[in-house]
Amino acid sequence: MTREIICIVCPLGCRMDVELEGTEVTSLQGNQCKKGPKYAQKEVTFPGRVLTTTINTGFPEIPLLPVRSNREVPKDQLMACMGEISRHRVKGKVGIGESIIKDILGLGVDIVACRTIPYAFR
Numbered sequence: 001m002t003r004e005i006i007c008i009v010c011p012l013g014c015r016m017d018v019e020l021e022g023t024e025v026t027s028l029q030g031n032q033c034k035k036g037p038k039y040a041q042k043e044v045t046f047p048g049r050v051l052t053t054t055i056n057t058g059f060p061e062i063p064l065l066p067v068r069s070n071r072e073v074p075k076d077q078l079m080a081c082m083g084e085i086s087r088h089r090v091k092g093k094v095g096i097g098e099s100i101i102k103d104i105l106g107l108g109v110d111i112v113a114c115r116t117i118p119y120a121f122r
């Protein structure tokens, strides 16, 4: 089986033609560095992405807090995570890197703050 995979490790975005036997990469063309094969193997066995989004706050001064996952989320769980995040609201002060949602959906991944909310607004 052949599959085209775009490497997202760096901005070059190499288009790689990947030959597969099951989930094993047997040959690969199109990568411009040795990170390509490693990425391709991971993409066919455990595709995941760091999730970046925003979460609602209760503060009109900062209505949205930018957040990201502290590890990759399996691709097939991204939308479920977005749904879970949309049900949360930040109500107090937050430090950068602080976990806003711990172990989201039992995936072993935390959703962490990407900025500070220095104090609780009224």
Ligand code: SF4
Residues within 6 Å of the ligand: 007, 008, 009, 010, 011, 012, 013, 014, 031, 032, 033, 034, 035, 036, 037, 039
């Ligand atoms: S294969 Fe190497 S050069 Fe190409 S996108 Fe991936 S990391 Fe960048």
